[in-house]
Amino acid sequence: MNHFFALLLSAAATSSAFAQKVSSETAAVRQTVTSFFDGMRRGDSTMVRRTLAPGAVFHGIGGKPGQPSTLETESINGFLKAVSTPHPEIWDERVQFERVLIDANLASVWAPYEFYLGSKFSHCGYDSFQLVKLADGWKIAHIIDTRRKEKCK
Template identity: 90%
Template sequence: MESVKQTVTAFFDGMRRGDSTAVRRTLAPGAVFHGIGSKPGQPVGLQTESINGFLKAVGTPHADVWDERVQFDQVLIDANLASVWAPYEFYLGSKFSHCGYDSFQLVKLAEGWKIAHIIDTRRKEKCR
């Protein structure tokens, strides 16, 4: 269980440092990111996030640290599959931006646990 948590933690540590190479090392080949959300007045939808776009954004210098603070609510493991359910709060520097839940699906490959899928919810209120 600790090695699964370490992979997720390494993902966010890399994001905080603006180190896209460190973030990429946590990802399985073909990893997929999804977000569930909506714009005001629009229905909730499923958005597919571009992995390369995300990595480019992480590695591009920005004024504020991207600080996603997760808690490990549940970690489930069966053989080479792990699922992590994690409430989070996201801060730009010290300023609260949004919150929600992350759901990670990880696979255990020859080089260790890698993130295959991330899906999250995003909101500004009712955090926990």
């Protein structure tokens, strides 16, 4: 009976340590995504670039209403240049972390968002981030998003 109790305590301790590690990894993944958008709000392309993995890819699902969707590849350098170019309104993408999934050095984030130019609503949709854990922490390897002006969460 004592052996069973020791085994049960060991399993509980292992489970607790695993939960704490998962929780800290989830927080680190969320922080990378948050830093990406903080940099965008500040117009700080260096801050945004620090969140990206080498070779990162951006995609958007676009198209006109009533037309088939298109997959658009966005230039990372073009995006970074646009972020750092002064613009009259703050680019404010407000995300909610609906789901963060992690396995080893791969993470996936599913996040509904609303995008504002200053205080004016522009569009909404979902962001899907794929992150990898490299020597210097979690980095965004891929972003794909949907964009619409109606039926926002």
